[in-house]
Amino acid sequence: MTDSQGETDARTATDPQTAIDAQTEGRRRERDDRVYDHTAGDVQEGVPFIGAGPGDPGLLTVTGKNLVEDADLVVHAGSLVNSELLEEYCADAELVNSVGKDLEELVPLMRDAYEDGREVVRLHSGDPAIYGAALEQMDALEHEGVPTYFVPGVTSAFAASATLRTQLTLNETANHVAFTRPQGETLDPEDDHISEFVEMGDVTTCIYLGTHAVGDTMDRLLAEGHDPETPVTVVYHASWPDEEIIEGTIETIGERLDDAGYRASAMVIVGQAGTGAGYERSYLYGDWANRGPNDGETEADD
Structure with a gap:
């Protein structure tokens, strides 16, 4: 085996399905410690999977905006992400359209860029938690040693x-x-x-x-x-x-x-x-809000 062949083999990602299965099995046994260490909105180590929102660039969250502005590589969901958002916030980043690319191509692309010290962002439309197919990408990256995390977005x-x-x-x-x-x-x-x-x-x-x-x-x-x-x-x-x-x-x-x-x-x-029609006034700003300090008490409360 030549040195160049060895280098190529070393850069080949694990089969994505094998990686997903391994990550899923580990998740069945115990929660990732990061669940307890971070809350949504925290900027963490690794590749953020960001919800770009429904379309209007203004509906990208502040955290998402800051991350894409600092990114060197933005892998985005093609025409599902408004081009105005990409032009406004990602002018200095390399842009890669994920449409037509499978995990076998996307995972090594993001992994290699991350390992080269580049700031990598994965930009999904809407919120990646809703029909985003994000977790399988994250599991495949995590199996390769690349940490990932979610940044929520506004769903359509x-x-x-x-x-x-x-x-x-x-x-x-x-x-x-x-x-x-x-x-x-x-x-x-x-x-x-x-x-x-x-x-x-x-x-x-x-x-x-x-x-x-x-x-x-x-x-x-x-x-x-x-x-x-x-x-x-x-x-x-x-x-x-x-x-x-x-x-x-x-x-x-x-x-x-x-x-x-x-x-x-x-x-x-x-x-x-x-349609916004046919609803009844809620209790929140009616009877419930106007109840006295002793409303609801019974003799058993004394």
């Missing part, structure tokens, strides 16, 4: 609710929120629970990664007997300059979305909370 459901000037939870309208996705190439039909969430009645169902499948999803809801007048609101590119809102119902939204021509990057919100 929150940007959509802000655009719509409403809440995802509203008293007497929606007590719960479900983040979900529809069946398709990456989700088997038995794992699609959208119908169950809608059936509960007081759940705001936020559908990610499913713009292309909205029509089929709504057809299934109709076939399963759901109220065709249930409000559905689609926010395309929430917080981006070309943001657009398409409103309808379970019965009409599929056709309206097809007419608009959007196939990706839209948040689908099923439920009355998306």
